[in-house]
Amino acid sequence: MMRAPSWRGFRVLLLLLFCWTTFFVLTPAKAEPAKSVFVIPVQNEIETGLAATLKHAFQEAKDSGAQVIVLDINTLGGRIDAAVEIADLIRSSNVPVIAYIRGHAISAGAYLAMNATHIAMAPGSTIGAAEVRNSDGEPVDPKVVAFWRSEMTAAAEFQGRDEKLAVGMVDRNTEIPGVKERGELVSLSAQQAVEHNLADGVFPTLQGALQNYGFGQASIQDFQPSVAEKIARFVTKPTVIPLLLILGLIGLGAELLLPGHFVPGLIGVACLGLYFFGSMVAGFAGWEAVILFVAGIILLVAEIFVVGFGILGTLGVLAVGTGVVMAAYDTTYGIKVMLVALALAAVVVAVLFKYFGHLGVWNRLIHTDVQEKAAGYTPNRNLRHMLYQVGRTVTPLRPAGTAVFNGQRFDVVSDGAFVPVGTDVQIVLIEGTRIVVKAKPKDGDANLVIPRLPEEQSDI
Template sequence: MRIILPLLFTGALLTLFPAALGLAEQDAVVQDEVKAELRRRAVMIPLQEDINPLSGALLQRKFETAVESGVEVVIFDINSPGGFTYVTFELMDMVLDAKDVETVAFIEKDAISGAALFSLACDRIIMLPDARMGDAGEIVMGADGAFRYTEAKSRSVLAQKVRDTAAATNRPIALAEKMTDKDMVVFKAINKDDGTIRYFSDKEWVAFEEQEKWIKGRPVREAGKEMFFTANGRRATELGMANQTVNSREELADVLNVAEPIPVLERSWVDTLVFVLNSGFVTFLLIAIGLIALVVEFSAPGLGIGGLTSVLCFGLFFWSRFLGGTSGWLEVTLFVIGILFIGAEVFVIPGFGVAGVGGIVLLLGSLVMASRRFALPQGGADFTGLGADVLTVAGAFVAFLIALVLLAHYIGEIPGLGRLTLKPAVTIDGFPTRDVSDEMLVPGWQRVAVGDVGATVSPLRPSGRVEIEDYTIDVVTEGEFVESGTKVKVIGKQGARVIVRAV
């Protein structure tokens, strides 16, 4: 009996142990599910290129999409050398003004110059241990092609922006400013009463009225004379510029308490198309083809293949500039006004004068303005960019003129475009003759001559249709409106355009 009872007890334990183990596993699974449900929703947006109007506009659109989706954390995956100052300021304001989401700068490699300033504006900065951030001094390219420090006025604006941003995100103001100022020196000071650590610049220390309450330490080695503050992840965390370091994206998700895997807002096909359409060569083709198609359309009344092609080319041009952040409605308005001026010169005003020249200037000027990457040129780099934009538009215009000359000579031999040219009449002994079999193949406007009289079959306002003999043709007046059923006389011809006047 003494042996049987322990055996029965042991058997009962062995029976219950698997059940208990199964319950423990179920509890662990439930706990994991609860933790997953408690994790916050996040999305990652890459910033893996230089900061320019195009990349900045795309990043802003991605950020708006992320916020509208209702996520709680937006992570910027940063590896960028920086770029345009004014675009950087716009991106900094974007994240500083975002109140419904937590913004995180995740630096795996480099956040240099404008990318470092953008990181400074985020709520948290998390870096890999060997990643780097800093070196945000503002430089411009001079007339000699060499880069140099910007003027004091521009540096003052940048320094104040950085100080305000560091104060808003609770980071050492002096170290943040040191990223933009190579002349100042930053050192650590310790409060004698409570041991608080604070970083001062030499300029700030001179004007500080409570020096006796602080113990001035040695300069920070990354913030000495003649250098812009730059630090790796470990050092930036130690100095308070970064919040902490992680070794992987999985660890990043745990630190931020967000669900894994973190979805990434990759570049869409629309973004890729915008980048392609903004390239110099494609821009050149769009403008050149659009101008050629516009002339073809002006050569024949009504909306045809030329007009549709021109609308497509310039539509793609301005659409890509709108999404690229370099164009607005002003450029589109100037472009349309230029087209109207040229149209008035061709169809209404005889000759070629102020309206035509003004229209061309407005048209080309609007194309340059829509391609510009800055508000006003402020340095050598801006003027270089402006020169590149002007060269692209001017090159496309020259290509258009060359194509126009070639079309004038060979358009009659191109299938489908021969109708745009006026073929000479066949003569016998100096007198015109007609081949009745071929006459039906000749467009009506080629068969009409100056002095012919016909009647309008539709109102001319100022274009419309006129019946002359047994055929109907498209005509225009000199600008006046003519009612239907009125006799008119052909007073001129310009290519496929027939000009009439009421008799």
């Protein structure tokens, strides 16, 4: 016999279905993390200060959870060592990097773009012409050329781009049919870069480029270098470092010659302070370099006032030079710059010493009084004829002092007693240039005892 379905079980089933549906309706769906873009400007010259700034920028992008980094490039190039350091940063980044070339990516700028995951270009922008050039006009070391060529090739290989184009940007002797003739460098416009699969497209705005890569709705965060980083980037330029060192050393040297004026010393301290500040912010140096430099300055100053037989001065020069070299981004460059700065500063300080040394500390260390005839001084000669002459003191005799005889000034000593200024005195003994006097009694010469003339003086 069949049993009729239980309405109670059916009601329980309906209740469970209602609860299950309600749970999915009321439970919010797990939202996807918002996409974010971190934009880092790469403008002007590529130098060591920029490399230090980009390290901070990449770390900040990683900490903020950015899903892509955009290098906003507009540069005519710069230093090879700085570019290689930045390229290593790009390659090792766990966050994809888009190079958006807004103006020019020439030389080292092209090298940075070649290392990026994607390349996007603005209308009118260019990329290429990465030939090595020497700023001082001397021939470029073939080793440097070979190194730079291999770096450009490695950048193309790393991102799967045309290696011949990369080599053609560096070596003008490479011929690429349809791109360039022998003797020219590869330099591509935005459209040409797209045609040769070097760039992904031409986009008038950064927003358009981000739309192409799927980040059109992403939030954009612009990297803003700190004031300290901006200062460090400027003062660590190869053209600024020598100027800071030269002015700094000249300022300190001038302050020693002209103490109390403060301006040369302030300029010197400011220039050297900027040099070490920039090196520390850029990560080239630590406090040990500053301590060495300050210790060297103290030793040089001590050499002036303490008899050290040149030991303190030598240690001071070594400490100053070591501090400057340690603060430089490259040891060889630091040695060259320090030697040039010392040489130029020595010349300038020597000129200041010659023309203005009498105004400074040297005037306190060197006795410069001259006994001139116009002031009443007479040269050394036989003074025995002055025995028993009467004169007047112009300084107190304690027991030494000065007296005037017949309108001429002489250094004299009393017979032991104190003689005040303006007292009439009589010469009682002459031994070489030593003149001994005795105060003359106020009541005249009657009570003045005149000693017997020694036999050796009897022929006067």
